[in-house]
Amino acid sequence: MLTVEGLNAHYGKSHILQGVSLTVGAGELVTLLGRNGAGKTTTLRAIMRLLPPTGGRVAFMGQDLAGMPTHAIARLGLAMVPEHRGIFSLLSVRENLEIAVDAKSPWQIEDVFGLFPRLAERRRNLGSRLSGGEQQMLAIARALVSGPRLLLLDEPTEGLAPVIVNELVETFRRIRDQGTAILLVEQNLAVCMKLGDRHTIIDLGRTVYEGSAADFAADEAVKDRYLTLRSVVT
Numbered sequence: 001m002l003t004v005e006g007l008n009a010h011y012g013k014s015h016i017l018q019g020v021s022l023t024v025g026a027g028e029l030v031t032l033l034g035r036n037g038a039g040k041t042t043t044l045r046a047i048m049r050l051l052p053p054t055g056g057r058v059a060f061m062g063q064d065l066a067g068m069p070t071h072a073i074a075r076l077g078l079a080m081v082p083e084h085r086g087i088f089s090l091l092s093v094r095e096n097l098e099i100a101v102d103a104k105s106p107w108q109i110e111d112v113f114g115l116f117p118r119l120a121e122r123r124r125n126l127g128s129r130l131s132g133g134e135q136q137m138l139a140i141a142r143a144l145v146s147g148p149r150l151l152l153l154d155e156p157t158e159g160l161a162p163v164i165v166n167e168l169v170e171t172f173r174r175i176r177d178q179g180t181a182i183l184l185v186e187q188n189l190a191v192c193m194k195l196g197d198r199h200t201i202i203d204l205g206r207t208v209y210e211g212s213a214a215d216f217a218a219d220e221a222v223k224d225r226y227l228t229l230r231s232v233v234t
């Protein structure tokens with residue numbers, strides 16, 4: 001459903017993405033891995049055209065996204081949950097969902113309350129009164145009620161307690177199993193390995209690995225090469 005080929009993107013004169021390629025099939029959960037600064041967030045921003053690409057091709061549901069504004073891409077069924085969650089702090093949990101819900105979405109407000117019981121309990125709380133984990137859940141819930149076919153998640157477990165991370169892992173599995181595909185940017189390798197149907201690694205703005213869950217699990221060399229900390233020589 002999503003095909004990215006040879007994606008290039010710049011911040012000013014800095015050539016950040018220099019050939020990112022990846023695919024996500026219907027109902028798949030694909031991870032996007034790489035060291036800090038490899039270009040993972042930039043890849044998501046370029047797919048959504050929040051940062052218009054300077055080369056390559058992005059197609060979604062067979063449609064080339066070149067030249068399309070971000071809101072039109074969202075209407076095709078792509079929803080991004082950014083790292084800095086962007087929920088409305090002066091609205092309640094329920095109000096945050098009400099302004100995002102699409103009547104045609106398979107995920108309505110009561111459905112996401114079923115998915116995230118913590119949010120159901122706090123439905124009248126203001127966004128500003130939620131913990132980090134609850135804010136992340138609300139951001140994901142808000143994306144779901146907009147009715148996406150594919151969710152782009154940017155480091156959703158970063159900084160969260162292990163018990164919350166485990167809850168999110170279960171939730172991502174349920175979202176995928178109910179038919180919404182996920183492209184997951186994630187630094188937590190254990191989370192990736194529990195969830196990914198396939199894995200993609202980028203390094204210095206280029207795709208350097210794509211493989212199935214089984215191939216990736218067996219390949220220690222690729223994990224050492226691209227995912228461990230690079231030593232800095234001074």
Ligand SMILES: Nc1ncnc2c1ncn2[C@@H]1O[C@H](COP(=O)(O)OP(=O)(O)OP(=O)(O)O)[C@@H](O)[C@H]1O
Pocket residue numbers: 011014016034035036037038039040041042043
């Ligand atoms: N707004 C910006 N202006 C200029 N350079 C930027 C901007 N945002 C990111 N960069 C640079 O682009 C490169 C890729 O950043 P990006 O955030 O995509 O990496 P990442 O793989 O998501 O890493 P992290 O895990 O640290 O978020 C980095 O060198 C970063 O410094």
